Every structure is written in C-alpha cells, then in structure tokens.
Amino acid sequence: MMNAFGVLSAVVRRDLLVALRRKSEVLTSLFFFVIVASLFPLGIGSEMDLLRKIAPGVLWVAALLAAMLSLNRLFANDYADGTLEQMALSPVPLGLLVTGKILAHWFVAGLPLVLIAPMLGLQYDLSPRALMVLVISLLLGTPLLSLIGAIGAALTLGVRGGGVLVSLLTLPLYIPALIFGAGAVEADISGLGAAGHLSLLAALLTLAVFFAPWATTAALKIALE
Amino acid sequence: MSVITWKYASPQYFYPLAGKMIPWFSVLALLFGAAGLWLGFFVAPTDAQQGEGYRIIFIHVGASWMSMFIYLTMAFWAGIGLSFNTRMSSMMATALAPTGAMFAFLSLWTGALWGKPMWGTWWVWDARLTSELILLFLYLGFIALQAAIDEPRRADKAGAILALVGVVNVPIIYFSVKWWNTLHQGASVSLTQAPSMAKTMLLGMLMMALCLWMYTLAVALMRVRVIMLERERHSEWVAQLPEVQP
Numbered sequence: 099m100m101n102a103f104g105v106l107s108a109v110v111r112r113d114l115l116v117a118l119r120r121k122s123e124v125l126t127s128l129f130f131f132v133i134v135a136s137l138f139p140l141g142i143g144s145e146m147d148l149l150r151k152i153a154p155g156v157l158w159v160a161a162l163l164a165a166m167l168s169l170n171r172l173f174a175n176d177y178a179d180g181t182l183e184q185m186a187l188s189p190v191p192l193g194l195l196v197t198g199k200i201l202a203h204w205f206v207a208g209l210p211l212v213l214i215a216p217m218l219g220l221q222y223d224l225s226p227r228a229l230m231v232l233v234i235s236l237l238l239g240t241p242l243l244s245l246i247g248a249i250g251a252a253l254t255l256g257v258r259g260g261g262v263l264v265s266l267l268t269l270p271l272y273i274p275a276l277i278f279g280a281g282a283v284e285a286d287i288s289g290l291g292a293a294g295h296l297s298l299l300a301a302l303l304t305l306a307v308f309f310a311p312w313a314t315t316a317a318l319k320i321a322l323e
Numbered sequence: 324m325s326v327i328t329w330k331y332a333s334p335q336y337f338y339p340l341a342g343k344m345i346p347w348f349s350v351l352a353l354l355f356g357a358a359g360l361w362l363g364f365f366v367a368p369t370d371a372q373q374g375e376g377y378r379i380i381f382i383h384v385g386a387s388w389m390s391m392f393i394y395l396t397m398a399f400w401a402g403i404g405l406s407f408n409t410r411m412s413s414m415m416a417t418a419l420a421p422t423g424a425m426f427a428f429l430s431l432w433t434g435a436l437w438g439k440p441m442w443g444t445w446w447v448w449d450a451r452l453t454s455e456l457i458l459l460f461l462y463l464g465f466i467a468l469q470a471a472i473d474e475p476r477r478a479d480k481a482g483a484i485l486a487l488v489g490v491v492n493v494p495i496i497y498f499s500v501k502w503w504n505t506l507h508q509g510a511s512v513s514l515t516q517a518p519s520m521a522k523t524m525l526l527g528m529l530m531m532a533l534c535l536w537m538y539t540l541a542v543a544l545m546r547v548r549v550i551m552l553e554r555e556r557h558s559e560w561v562a563q564l565p566e567v568q569p
Contacts, residue, residue, distance in 0.1 A: 258472075258473075266464045266467055270460040270496070273496055274495050277500065298499075309491070317481065320477055323476075323477065
C-alpha cells in the first residue's frame with residue numbers, strides 16, 4: 099500500500115491530467131474572473147480614485163464567483179462515471195482522496211486567479227505594495243474557497259438544480275474569507291497594515307484544512323449511499 | 324422510565340403525543356402573547372428618547388432571539404439524527420427550519436421598521452444586522468437543499484451536515500463581520516448602548532419572547548406531524564389513525 103503522500107500526489111496528478119485534457123473548462127472560469135473584473139469600471143466609471151477604492155472588494159468578489167463556478171466539476175464527473183464510488187470502496191481513506199481532489203481543484207481553479215490578479219489590479223491602479231498584499235491574500239484565500247466549496251459541491255452532488263443550489267449554500271460561508279481577504283488589501287492601502295487580516299485568513303485556512311475534507315467526505319458518503 | 328421516554332423517539336408514539344401537546348402550547352402562546360401585548364401597549368411607559376416607536380422592540384427582540392435559538396435547536400436535532408440515525412430527530416430539524424427562517428426575516432423587517440424612525444435609515448451594516456441577514460441565508464440554504472433532494476433520508480443527512488457546518492460558521496461570521504465593521508468605521512449608530520430599560524418593558528419583552536417560543540413549539544409540532552404522516556404513509560399505524568379513515 100502506498101503511503102499517504104503517495105496517494106495524495108497520485109490523486110492530484112490524475113485530476114490535473116483530467117483538467118489538462120479539458121482545457122476549455124479551466125480557462126472558462128479564469129476568463130470569467132477577468133471579464134467580471136473588467137466590467138466594473140465600465141459600469142461605475144473610470145475615475146481612478148474610486149477604482150482604487152473598490153479594487154480589493156471587486157477583485158475578491160470576482161474571485162469568489164469564479165471559484166464558485168468551477169465547483170461543479172469538482173466531483174460531478176467522477177460521480178457520473180462511477181469513479182467516486184470506486185474511490186470510496188478503495189482501502190485508502192476517502193478523506194485523503196478528497197483532500198487530493200480539493201488540492202487539485204485549487205491548482206486548476208484557484209492558482210490561476212492568484213497569478214492573473216496583479217494584472218487586473220494594475221487596471222485598477224493599485225500600488226505595487228497593494229498588489230503584493232492582494233496576491234498574498236488570494237494565495238491564502240483561494241484554497242479556503244476550494245475547501246469550503248467542496249462541502250457544498252459534495253452536498254449537492256446529483257441533486258436537482260445543483261448548480262444554483264451550490265451557490266446558495268457556499269456563498270454565505272465565503273463571507274469571512276471575503277471580509278479578511280479584501281480587508282487585507284484595503285488595510286494596506288489605508289496604511290493600517292495587512293498583517294492582522296492575513297493572520298486571520300491563515301487561521302481560517304488552517305481550520306478549514308482540518309475540518310472541510312472531513313465534512314466533505316461525510317457529505318460524499320451520503321451522496322453515494 | 325427509559326422505556327417510556329425512548330418510546331417517543333418512534334413516530335408511531337410521538338404522533339399522538341405531539342397531537343396532545345399542540346393545544347397546550349397554543350394556549351400558552353396565546354396567554355403569554357396577551358400578557359406581553361398588554362404590558363407592551365398599556366403598561367410600559369413611553370420612551371423618553373424614542374417615543375412610541377420603540378414598542379416594536381416587543382416583537383423584534385423576541386424574533387431575533389428565536390431565530391438564533393431555533394438554528395441551534397435545529398442543528399442539535401440534525402446532529403442527533405445524523406449520529407444516531409434516528410428518524411424523529413431529523414424530522415424535527417426539518418420542521419423547525421421554516422419557522423426559524425420566518426423569525427429571521429421578521430427580525431430584519433421589524434428592525435428596518437424600527438431603524439427608519441430612530442436612526443433615519445432602513446439598514447446599517449452593523450455586525451448584528453449583517454449576521455442576522457446571513458443567518459437567514461443559512462436557513463434558506465438548508466430549506467433549499469432539503470427541498471432539492473427527493474429521498475427523505477438523504478435529505479435529512481445532507482441537511483444535517485449543512486446545519487452543523489453552519490453552526491461552526493455562525494460565530495466566525497459574526498466576529499468577522501464585527502471586526503470588518505469596526506475597521507471600516509462605518510455606521511455611527513451603536514446598538515449596544517441601549518438606554519437602561521424599565522422593568523415593565525423587560526417583562527413585556529420576556530412575555531413576548533415566551534409567546535414566540537410557545538408558538539414555535541406548537542407550529543413545529545404541527546409541521547412534524549404532517550412530515551410524519553407523509554413519510555410513514557405506507558405504514559400500518561398511519562393506516563389505523565382515525566383522521567385518515569375515509
């Protein structure tokens with residue numbers, strides 16, 4: 099039997115390979131992020147002072163929505179073709195496999211957002227320092243979104259209208275991530291220092307790393323019954 | 324003793340018991356309600372600062388308390404149902420959700436009606452208001468998830484996980500909104516510095532809260548009876564009930 103790390107990396111590699119075979123799905127949520135962020139100046143106006151003020155919130159809300167859009171493919175395909183059932187039957191703990199899948203989801207849906215965010219931040223005239231804080235906050239926050247979102251995705255697996263339902267379930271739970279993530283950038287811009295917000299975000303991430311795979315596994319077992 | 328109490332964990336025995344309890348709780352709700360309204364409208368003095376408008380507190384505070392309390396109760400029953408696989412507990416959680424959502428909505432609505440004359444605005448992004456709004460979203464998520472799943476047992480368990488995740492998140496959300504609010508320096512209105520209350524006001528508020536509590540019990544029991552009938556409609560004991568005879 100493989101050790102835990104071997105299992106984890108095997109699941110991650112497999113999910114990344116599947117994602118690479120269907121590039122359009124990955125790119126869709128990334129472009130969604132870019133387009134939503136570009137729409138706001140068009141709707142609000144191009145006044146730089148205003149844009150600089152709303153940038154953290156807008157970018158974070160856009161990231162939140164983009165991460166949520168990609169939640170459906172976290173388990174749905176594996177559920178449909180029976181892979182998930184095989185995973186549940188395997189001697190390896192399901193929680194470990196779920197953790198691997200969530201990690202892979204973050205690589206596919208979260209990390210690209212983090213990487214492209216500075217470019218969008220430039221459109222909003224953020225300072226280099228604020229851009230760095232934005233990247234750090236997204237780096238801590240997007241895994242949190244994947245972890246919390248996984249619970250919602252698992253609960254709505256194979257359920258009527260699952261796509262809309264998952265947003266109703268997960269968006270309220272995303273609120274702390276949004277507050278501290280956007281708050282970090284805002285605090286940095288206003289000169290308060292982002293350390294407090296980032297620490298809280300990291301604390302939330304630690305909590306979620308511990309609890310979310312567990313809750314997701316329980317939800318998946320219910321769906322597979 | 325234990326035989327008698329555990330017996331009521333079965334729908335067959337709980338159904339008639341609930342039927343017997345409903346009138347009692349309804350009467351208690353009416354009595355407490357009458358006492359609360361009488362105290363609230365006739366005995367409690369007019370507030371020096373807020374005039375007559377403050378009297379909305381008698382429904383507002385009770386509704387807010389109940390919305391939070393019902394969420395905890397709901398999560399408790401859902402958790403029991405999930406861990407011990409008891410059907411009754413899950414049905415109870417399902418039966419409580421709509422009433423909790425109603426109270427959360429009522430709390431927000433009466434809060435807005437109170438806020439307009441007092442602060443001059445329908446809504447402030449205060450920590451308590453925002454958390455109450457999010458609580459309403461959590462209730463709606465729970466109800467929507469259970470409604471979307473056809474198979475009752477799966478709906479019970481999925482709802483239970485969501486309710487428990489929600490319970491863990493409620494304090495996190497509350498504090499995050501609170502800190503967000505203080506960092507933003509947003510609303511200048513503070514809800515916490517309420518002027519010290521007259522005894523009669525407090526008594527009226529408590530009476531109304533008890534009224535809403537009893538109302539919740541009565542309505543939840545009515546709803547759980549309907550759920551029991553619906554889920555157990557093929558069983559022997561339902562077929563023998565006098566109310567389902569043709």
